[in-house]
Amino acid sequence: MSDNGADDQIAAIRAFNRFYTRKLGVLDQHLGKSPFSLSEARVLYELAHRDDVSAKEIGNELGLDPGYLSRIVQSFDEKGLITRKPLPADRRQHQLSLTAKGRQAFAKLNLGSQTEVAAMLAQLPAGEAARLTQAMATIEDVLEQRPSRRAAVVLRSHRVGDMGWVISKQAAAYAADYGWDISYEALVAEICAQFIKSYDAAREHCWIAEVGGEPVGSIFLVKATDEIAKLRLLQVEKKARGLGVGRALVQQCIEGARQRGYRRMTLWTQSILVAARGIYKAAGFELVAAKPHHSFGQDLIGETWERDL
Template sequence: MTVQDVRAFNRFYTGVIGALDYGRHLYAPYTLTESRVLYELAHAPHLDAADLRTSLGLDAGYLSRILNRFEAAGLVERGVSERDTRRRRITLTASGREAAAMLDERARDSVGALLGGVAPGDRARLVEAMGTIRDVLGDGRREGAEDIVLRQPRTGELGWIVQRNAVLYAAEYGWDAEYEGLVARIVADFAQEHDPRTERVWIAEADGRPVGCVMCVRDDAPGAARLRLLLVEPGARGRGVGDRLVGAVVDFAREAGYRELVLWTNDVLSSARRLYRRHGFVLVGERPHHSFGKDLVGQDWRLALREAGG
């Protein structure tokens, strides 16, 4: 690779980014940097100014001017940090959260439109290539599974599971609202009635925010549990998050006394299928179907946790 190769890629990618901001309204009325500050504050609600400056690599004076403008506009409030009284804690106001949500929605819509022109089979390649660039040009510290915390969902995060499943599967595979309805019913059934001794939801957290989820629920077949709604955010892929989540379900199901663990997926989800196979799941059947606005091939997978009668 030469300097010219890198510059050619930069010209190409800046063109892609420019195409996302058609009409120049994506970040308006904020600059790109201001939008990024709002994003960070929305996803880590108790940041100190010093932490924010470090994470974004901003000049202290530049960040201070941005925060002064935000405070004057009623977007942020500043107070004494709970960790260190010498520091200033920055939190979004209700207006600030609305502004951050507006920018986030615009960005999701723009990227979703971009991915709409990418074939489903190429999306995994695209994510992998992006991860490679981050690894090679990053600071040398590869974030891994040890940075991920698995925990039970907090208030509002069952809704996050529905929302992120709907958004990601629409963006990456073109699935329609039928899938969102299915996920909503699964989550509602769990929320309304479940036995915590034999059913559980895990949220994968990184840097204080959810980056993945999975469920283990009782199946209709006697002695069987079902793995459902495995999801890993694109920015967290390649860090072993999915492996941790599936492993948590397998361990829990075994300890809960289930005889087998089953799941249903579709053949287009190639990364997930490789993950299931790695954990010992076996493909036991498949059938074509039309669901979520697409022609798909559904697959049933099974993992024996103990022998029948054992």
């Protein structure tokens, strides 16, 4: 490659970086009207998505100076956002966890960020949002240079046409994998129809997982009571299994329930759905009840799983 070609590429990347940081408004180091700096917001995000993580682990993950990170942790502690306890293996290091106040602060910050991004995406022509997120995934994939590169998973909100896709894919998958009959398709259709008819954006949501711009999975958050949210219709296409799609969908559903003010979460599944049960258990759900039943043309054991939020 000629020097001019390399110079042009460097100039293009630097120009994009200036454009991107200006577009997202991070040059002022504050997020909207939030009291947190960009670095503080990143630390809050890590604490909200990881249990009992050490300050050192967060520093390594985010590339933060230890002294600067220490000041952030001290500030969070003084504000009652976190708890700290010494690590058994090295009492100079501390495990950090968000308090209820800390989770409330993150939920407010996260919701504000989601609203701002949603407003930006709403201004784009039809189809351009998917093109934008796929381009971002490509940039991340190229720059990370992972030894075994995996396709990026993008979670988006439901839109017109998605319910038909969910019904078709759910019915076909469970018929092929477990021999369930058409009565399961009827149940999924009823759930989706009710979701559309009574949809309350403040309390409910559906997320569609995409890889390469193609739908590969779904999950629903619906209202059970004012205090309890229900997780429904988790499904991942066979071609996308092993990419972390199911875990990403469940974590998004849990976080969505927290942001909408629920205190507890429940779900109903079957004992034969081993992979899904593993995801639920890893996400903090506990089996609270099991009952045999005959449904979808099969003898099954229905299970209720729950967790606090």
